[in-house]
Amino acid sequence: MSALPTRTARRLVKPSWKDARLIVGVLLVLLAVVIGSAAFSAADDRVGMWAAKHTLTPGHAVTEEDFVRVDVQLGDSAPDYLRVDDRLPNGAIMDRLLEPGELVPEAAVVDPTDRRVREVPVRVDPIYLSNLAVGSRVTVYVPEAAKGESASDEPVTYAPLVERATVSSLPESSRGVLGAGAGSAAVIVVPEGRVADILSYDQKDTPVKLVLESSSERRDDT
Known part of the structure; x- marks a missing residue:
């Protein structure tokens, strides 16, 4: 009676960077990170707005030094307020009273000839x-x-x-x-x-x- 064939044991092979499965796994992780970051950025629609740094009274000349940046979500009302990237009129003055910390309405900062x-x-x-x-x-x-x-x-x-x-x-x-x-x-x-x-x-x-x-x-x- 002939002897039964013996099965040769497989040796564990250390994965290498050329392994297709490893490369695919890394790419999936990176893709998940990118998608998550994009989703977070899309959900955070805060924009930089100017707020009064101190009490601003009507008739007073103002510059960006009189404001402080705040990042807020205003939705549809955002166009009514002054963004940090908006340009101030030459010789801008206040046309109404603002308390410290109040957002600056765009209509509150006017040209001296329009006050x-x-x-x-x-x-x-x-x-x-x-x-x-x-x-x-x-x-x-x-x-x-x-x-x-x-x-x-x-x-x-x-x-x-x-x-x-x-x-x-x-x-x-x-x-x-x-x-x-x-x-x-x-x-x-x-x-x-x-x-x-x-x-x-x-x-x-x-x-x-x-x-x-x-x-x-x-x-x-x-």
Whole structure:
């Protein structure tokens, strides 16, 4: 009886970089990484926008140094705001009040020739300055007596002239006391058409009064 044939044992062969299966596996891994990165990038549609670095008041000239970049998702409203790659108008100025961290609307940064508001220096009763800050929204109260009317012993009554004016600058304090009794100089921002009216009431003996508006009113546009 003949002996049964014996099977020769296979030796394990170390895979090499020329192995087709190894190459295909590496390519599949790389393809998965590329597809994953592309999908992540497509899902992240954030864009770089400008936000106010500090309080920006109407009428003030601004540059990119007054802004800080933020990456946000705005969807359909993105065109309404200023992108970091948008070019600012020459001599750009603010046309409305912005608080630190607020996104900058594209319409808020305008060419000086297109602005609708003006800065006006006025004498202000010091009593009404203590609770104000740059950027405060105020109602401007003026004496009801006509300009040039002779003085009398009757107390002066005041009436509102301009609402939602913005405080652009305030007088510096001197030894803890703001200004003098005859009125301290402050700068307010008012609609262009009311500048002459404000100046006609800027009198030494009867300074105007700036009354702080509520926080909700302060957020409205000039």
